[in-house]
Amino acid sequence: MRRALRWLMALCVVVATSTAAHAADLRPLVQALGSGGYSGTEKALEQLSETGDTAAVPVIEALQAGDLHVRKSDNAVVIARKSGDAFALSDPLSGQALGQATAADVTRIRINNSLRRAISASLGALTLMSPDAGVRRSAADAVFKSRDANALPTLQKAIDKEQDKAVRAAMEQARAAILLTGEAASKMTDADIQSAVDTLAARGDRDALVLLNMVAGSGASDVTKKSAAAAISTVEQKLAFWAALQNLWYGLSLGSVLLLAAIGLAVTFGVMGVINMAHGEMVMIGAYTTFLVQEFFRAHAPGLFDLSILVALPAAFIVSGGVGIIIERSVIRWLYGRPLETLLATWGLSLALQQAVRSIFGPTNREVGAPSWMSGAFELGGLTITYGRLWIVIFAFAVFAALLVALKRTWFGLSIRAVTQNRPMANAMGIRTARVDALTFGLGSGIAGLAGVALSQIDNVSPNLGQGYIIDSFMVVVFGGVGNLWGTLVGALTLGSINKFLEPYAGAVLGKILVLIFIILFIQRRPRGLFALKGRAVEA
């Protein structure tokens, strides 16, 4: 897929840079593709790739895709792509549109297996000369994978010409791969072999490992085998290190999702002691708010779509928080001090909310798009990090920090803590406890809404979205210790990491089961969680 994209980019570059002069040189060769059957096509293809002219790339790609046709009226070679019932014609070199034709007007230039091989070899070789470094890089990678000995002369030329360090390294790796596995290996000196093996070891990924294993297992000389074996162990160590790091990243990523889902619960359950089984539905409402905001942007300001998430954040906070306040005022305030009854009532609310969303938006998943700055990925050493996950990790920690500041440093936070610790006394000091209750519950629900915005980016936005997180969230809060935000942080990251480190050995489902069993056993050891409150608060 990425290769195709790069080539598409190359195509744009090619269209922009190819001059009329080039086109004039190539045109007879392109024309020759259409005559002489398989052998004629193959001969013309060979000559095309010998020119080393990247303008030929789109033509050859069209040939590969079966889009290259001969127009019967004037025997011109054209690209014909199906559009509806007819074919849309275009010039293979300039890309200029040449009108429509029916299937009867054109003959496809057919290709066989030997041609297919020649096509990929010549594409690989041609793109090695591309002016675009990215295209050269992916071409080098393609050669590395195919290890086609025919590409060696072109590769050598390309290496001599190459200025870009990273691309040259990729090309040298490709050459090393061809040399070590091809017939040339038996004629090489030990020093050459050693340097080729070193080049591969420097690459240090799974592909290199496969190649090195092939070298070590082949009928090569003892020296080759020895150096390959040494290289294999270095590469394996390196891979293990990066795999551990990748797991840690996945764990952090999962942990931050858990943190986001659980942190609102840490407020309603941890601080207020309300078991809010409708917490997951607050998350779901946040996700649906994101969907609505995005629909609005799609309809009215498609150009500003990248900003929709930023608008969705406060919107989701307000909507979910508002629903939370309504729930608190209408149901929960009658049930303070009866945690198990609250549990049942909020469970009932969660069922009703799910059904309400299902009735309004339908039972199917809703499409929530990612803004451009959240899509894509980058490589960090041996790690692949997607921007979406990175932003969620950052966002989770930002929400956590903001909540911590709100609880510890603001008047509102002070009131919350006062009411939690001693309700009658807080009341006597002039704090409107009922209002603080409502706002605290609204805060917890609003944070759940924020989580919904983030989760809408990585999960399906459906009425059941919240259900998937509610049990995990409770596990995190209980594991971390009720009434302690730091406990929630540590709990989320620990459970996320344990889960991801277990997954490679036990599989996703068994890993999750093991985590649940671990929590059940852990609660036996520390019935009040990792960071238990001490003193009087325990009995309250």
Add this chain to the structure above:
Amino acid sequence: MLLRFFLMGLDRKAGIVLTILAILAVAVPVMTLWVPADSPFHLSVFTVSLLGKYLCFALLALALDLVWGYCGILSLGHAAFFALGGYAMGMYLMRQIGPRGVYGNPVLPDFMVFLNWKELPWYWLGFDQFWFAAIMVLVVPGALAFAFGWFAFRSRVTGVYLSIITQALTFALLLAFFRNDMGFGGNNGLTDFKDILGYDIQADTTRVALFVATVAALALSYMIASGVIASKLGKVLVALRDAESRVRFMGYDTESYKLFAWTLSACMAGVAGALYVPQVGIINPSEFAPASSIEAVIWVAVGGRGTLAGGILGAVLVNMGKSYFTGALPELWLFALGGLFVAVTLFLPKGLLGLWGQLTAKLPRRNKPSALPNAHPADQKGA
């Protein structure tokens, strides 16, 4: 001795419940099998299976009420014991299929043949015998409950924490039973049963017999539960529900009392599951879903917590409502159920039987102290 134990629990309420059950046990077979089909008093076999299903749920609710109403343990995982009992029965019924399965393997159930298994896993051995399966229906849920409770109660995990880890337990089992490698049919569960104890499971007489067996199991469980409640042990249970620390300080080994009631309750739930499976014809992992456990809690809450009879009443009423709504107004069922949860907790903290108790208590003659629980403030705080 045993007779005295059973008679001890027999009060007026128990008399009413047992009378109704006895009438059901006699009237339903007569109305199904001997009343002609065109008579208005005829019951279809479908209705009998439906009633049987309700009574299985009622037995589950009874089991739950025993621990929630009388020990203050709100289990959000009782459906796990129900489903384990159901799987034990399902395994027996699977083995009874024998060579009549799609693949015709005389020993292996179809799904194992499908997974290319060569021989029966060790934990399936013995399930071709009814007596073994019947013991397992009690032993498997009981053993799990015993182990779980032994750990949890000794560590003094109480209240909300206990509720949440029971939920974790059933969720873990849900995930486990979804796995094909577990050898319990994975996603599809166990189904396509042929016969039970040699009788065709689809036959009218078998269905009626299963119904009568369910009524008998419910009546027996009710007598056991009310016997336990009326005994000295029951008094300790109620005491530790209301003020566990005080009971412990008085020298009682509260963990053992709780563990006994908890394990007994799990066995009852297992029996309920075992009777449920042949009547509905399937058992699959969705029975383990935390939602079904919580639904069972609402049955008890609707009927009246801590009344035993209330659980039965609530289970039957709520499930009749469910059958009606999911058939006639499927969109509204979750609204109705959700509203029921909220309304019961807000307006009917003692359930329907509590409401009845309040109404009758106002009559001058019945002005005795209410036997219903929830009277103690510590219960509301701690439970």
